[in-house]
Amino acid sequence: MLDDTDRRILRHYQAEPDIAASDLAERAGVTPSTLTRRLERLRDKGILRGLCGVINWQALGWEVEVSLRVTLDKTQPRAFDEFIAAAREVSEVMEIQTFLGQTDVRLAVIARDMAHYQQLYRKRLLTLPHINDIEALMHVARVKDTEALPL
Missing domain, CATH: 3.30.70.920 (Lrp/AsnC effector binding domain/regulation of amino acid metabolism (RAM) domain)
Incomplete structure (x- = not known):
């Protein structure tokens, strides 16, 4: 279901959810357009549900x-x-x-x-x-x- 690239993207994204897309793409080793496509696919599949504010x-x-x-x-x-x-x-x-x-x-x-x-x-x-x-x-x-x- 997930390949190594998806796992890299998700690993970096969950570690720092407010990271800029360009920085996330660089850390995951993909182009910004590839990152955008992959994030959209992960959202469409219900794997990535979005961001939320966590209040202490x-x-x-x-x-x-x-x-x-x-x-x-x-x-x-x-x-x-x-x-x-x-x-x-x-x-x-x-x-x-x-x-x-x-x-x-x-x-x-x-x-x-x-x-x-x-x-x-x-x-x-x-x-x-x-x-x-x-x-x-x-x-x-x-x-x-x-x-x-x-x-």
Whole structure:
């Protein structure tokens, strides 16, 4: 699917996403026109999804991060859909993942402090529909955090 040139382009691009196209072409060993064609092809195939701004929420005063492992009442036919739709409406929910196994859904939640988290937990999270069981895991440290692929 990817050749060595594509891998070189992606390796340099993910290491420095704001690099100028001419510099990226030089580092990847291709002409600017070849780079443009290859980037367009990678976007068209859905491999390269684009650029985004990554905001350090901790630098903005959000100090608490919690993972909630949720087991849903699966006797309700629309439990997943209704739970996920409601969880999306909670602005402090940063990520929603679904699983096969004992845990059905994991929510990544941030809060300004413990008092904010407690209020959020009681008033917004525990009231989400179809919860059968919920387990909170308080984050202590992020040991590794990367989206870079080993290209």
